[in-house]
Amino acid sequence: MPDTTAGPWCKLGFALAGIIFVVDQLAKWIITYPLQLQQRDVIDLLPIFRLQWVENRGVSMGLLTASGETGRWLLVALTVGLSIGVILWLWRERSRDDAIALGLILGGALGNVLDRVRFGYVLDYADLHFGPISPFLVFNVGDAAITIGVLLLIIRALFVREGKSGKEVKDA
Numbered sequence: 001m002p003d004t005t006a007g008p009w010c011k012l013g014f015a016l017a018g019i020i021f022v023v024d025q026l027a028k029w030i031i032t033y034p035l036q037l038q039q040r041d042v043i044d045l046l047p048i049f050r051l052q053w054v055e056n057r058g059v060s061m062g063l064l065t066a067s068g069e070t071g072r073w074l075l076v077a078l079t080v081g082l083s084i085g086v087i088l089w090l091w092r093e094r095s096r097d098d099a100i101a102l103g104l105i106l107g108g109a110l111g112n113v114l115d116r117v118r119f120g121y122v123l124d125y126a127d128l129h130f131g132p133i134s135p136f137l138v139f140n141v142g143d144a145a146i147t148i149g150v151l152l153l154i155i156r157a158l159f160v161r162e163g164k165s166g167k168e169v170k171d172a
Contacts, residue, residue: 006091009099013090016100020107024141025114031125042127049128054138055121072120076113083109097156104149108142 031037031051043051058065059075066072083106090102115122124138139147 004092007093007099009093009096010091012096013093013099013103013106016103017090017107017110020104020142020145021111021114024108024111024145027141028111028115028123028125031123037125048130049126051125052127052138054124055119056124056138057121066120069120072116076116079109079113079116083113095156097160098153101149101152101156104145104152108145108149111140111142112146 031053035043035051037043037051037053039053039055041053045051057072059079066075086102086106086109090099090106093099093102112122122140122142124140124143126140126144127134127138128136
C-alpha cells in the first residue's frame with residue numbers, strides 16, 4: 001500500500017503557493033483598478049520594463065489558444081488537472097527544495113486558472129525588453145513563479161541527486 005502521509009515540507013509548499021496566488025491576484029488588481037491599464041495602454045516604468053495589457057487566451061508562449069468557450073473551459077480543465085497533479089506531488093514530496101518549486105508552480109497555476117474562469121483569459125502585463133528586442137513574452141507574477149518553479153525542478157533533476165544517507169550530493 002502506498003504511503004499517503006504528508007511530506008515534511010508540504011506545509012511550506014502550500015504556504016508558498018498561497019502567497020504566490022495572493023501576490024499574483026493583488027498585482028493584477030493593481031494593474032486593472034488603481035493603474036487602470038487597459039488594452040493598447042503602455043506604461044513605461046524603466047528603459048527596459050513596461051506595463052502592457054495582454055489578454056492571454058492560450059497557455060505558455062501563446063500555445064493552445066482557446067478560440068471559444070469550449071476551448072476556454074478545456075484549458076481550465078487541463079490546468080486544474082495539472083494543478084491536482086502538483087498538489088498530489090507536493091503532498092508527498094520529501095525534499096524542501098522540490099516543495100518550494102512545486103509551491104511556486106501551484107500558486108502561479110491557480111492564479112491563472114482563476115483569471116481564465118473569471119475573465120476567459122489570463123491577464124499578462126509585465127514586459128521586459130531591451131530596446132526593440134523583446135526576448136520574453138508579456139507575463140505576470142503567476143507565469144514568473146511557474147517558470148522559476150519548473151526551472152528549479154529541472155536543475156535539481158539534472159544536477160542534484162540524493163545520496164544513500166538522504167543528503168544531497170552535487171554531481172561533478
